[in-house]
Amino acid sequence: xxxxxxxxxxAHELSSTGQNPVTSRLRNARVRTAFGRTYYGLYLxxxxxxxxxxGTASRCAGSGTATSTRISRARNCGWxxxxxxxxxxxxxxxxxxxxxxxxxxxxxxxxxxxxxLATMTVAExxxxxxxxxxxxxTPVVHLFR
Amino acid sequence: MxxxxxxxxxxxxxxEVRIPAGGRWMEMDWECVARAFQAxxxxxxxxxxxxLTPERQHALVRFPRERAELVGxxxxxxxxxxxxxxxxxxxxxxxxxxxxxx
Numbered sequence: 001x002x003x004x005x006x007x008x009x010x011a012h013e014l015s016s017t018g019q020n021p022v023t024s025r026l027r028n029a030r031v032r033t034a035f036g037r038t039y040y041g042l043y044l045x046x047x048x049x050x051x052x053x054x055g056t057a058s059r060c061a062g063s064g065t066a067t068s069t070r071i072s073r074a075r076n077c078g079w080x081x082x083x084x085x086x087x088x089x090x091x092x093x094x095x096x097x098x099x100x101x102x103x104x105x106x107x108x109x110x111x112x113x114x115x116x117l118a119t120m121t122v123a124e125x126x127x128x129x130x131x132x133x134x135x136x137x138t139p140v141v142h143l144f145r
Numbered sequence: 146m147x148x149x150x151x152x153x154x155x156x157x158x159x160x161e162v163r164i165p166a167g168g169r170w171m172e173m174d175w176e177c178v179a180r181a182f183q184a185x186x187x188x189x190x191x192x193x194x195x196x197l198t199p200e201r202q203h204a205l206v207r208f209p210r211e212r213a214e215l216v217g218x219x220x221x222x223x224x225x226x227x228x229x230x231x232x233x234x235x236x237x238x239x240x241x242x243x244x245x246x247x
Contacts (some may be wrong), residue, residue, distance in 0.1 A: 107244070116210040116245035123217025131221070 004048070005129065007041030008122055010034075015118035027113060031100040034118040042125045049132050054141045147179045147186070147195040171238050173231070175199045178239070181230035188226050189219040194246065203240045210245045 011034040050056055104112050111117060175197060182195050182204060193216070194207040208216045228236040 077209060107242070110244055114245050116208075116213040117243060119213040120208065120217035120245070123214045124220050125217075127218045127221060 004041045004044035005126075006131075007037040007044075008126055011041070011125075013039040015115045015122060027115060028107075031115050031118045032112055034115075035098045035121060038118075038122050038125045042129065045129050045132055046137075049135075050137050050141060053137065056141065066087045118120065147183045147197065148201065149175055149179055149197045152198050152200045158213070171235065173199070173202075173235050173238075178231055178235070179241070181227045184230060185223045185226035189215075189223050191216055191219070202238055203242065205233070205242045205244065207244050207246045213245065216243070 014030040014037070017030060064129040098112060101108065101112070149244075173209060179195075179197055182197065186193050191206075191208050191212060193209070196205045196216075197203070198205075206216075224236070224241075
């Protein structure tokens with residue numbers, strides 16, 4: 001069975017090598033991929049926790065844009081905004097940019113090339129993942145049905 | 146170090162968010178907000194440069210590259226400290242962005 005936390009390990013590896021001058025040609029691709037894998041690792045962990053606790057089908061939330069939309073909507077719940085800055089920052093800041101924007105402007109150009117930011121995001125996701133068992137997902141369960 | 150800059154809200158670009166989704170526009174004492182961010186940053190040891198832009202209810206946290214892991218693993222503590230100082234409504238109305246220092 002695939003462990004979503006493996007995505008964190010991969011993302012960390014990608015963001016770390018993104019700081020290496022030898023691999024700088026692919027730095028932006030590594031950073032973008034690191035953001036993406038971090039997001040999906042976190043998403044899969046949250047989805048699995050909700051499925052285990054509330055009996056939702058683990059696959060019904062779909063993937064890609066659908067997952068982004070669901071979690072972006074979930075962040076509007078008070079508890080999500082107040083405590084889960086991880087998801088909101090990963091989704092809102094990067095979804096739609098990391099995969100689709102070829103000519104990011106302004107702060108986005110900087111973000112999508114910032115390997116330290118990717119490293120920070122992975123660490124933030126790992127920390128957040130440890131809090132999942134203590135979280136009450138009741139307000140967002142319907143988004144995953 | 147925390148600083149406050151001011152911006153013309155008419156100059157917002159299409160990618161900028163004036164008010165976080167689900168948040169609301171609210172008057173705040175930004176000197177108080179600055180003190181809260183400063184205290185929180187010191188508490189978690191980030192050594193970050195933080196720029197507050199009241200007109201956008203926005204905070205940009207620039208952290209040292211070598212502290213990326215520390216920053217990522219202590220954001221919850223940082224958020225809690227800011228929230229404790231300024232209140233949950235104000236905290237939830239501020240959009241917090243991160244970038245590493247150049």
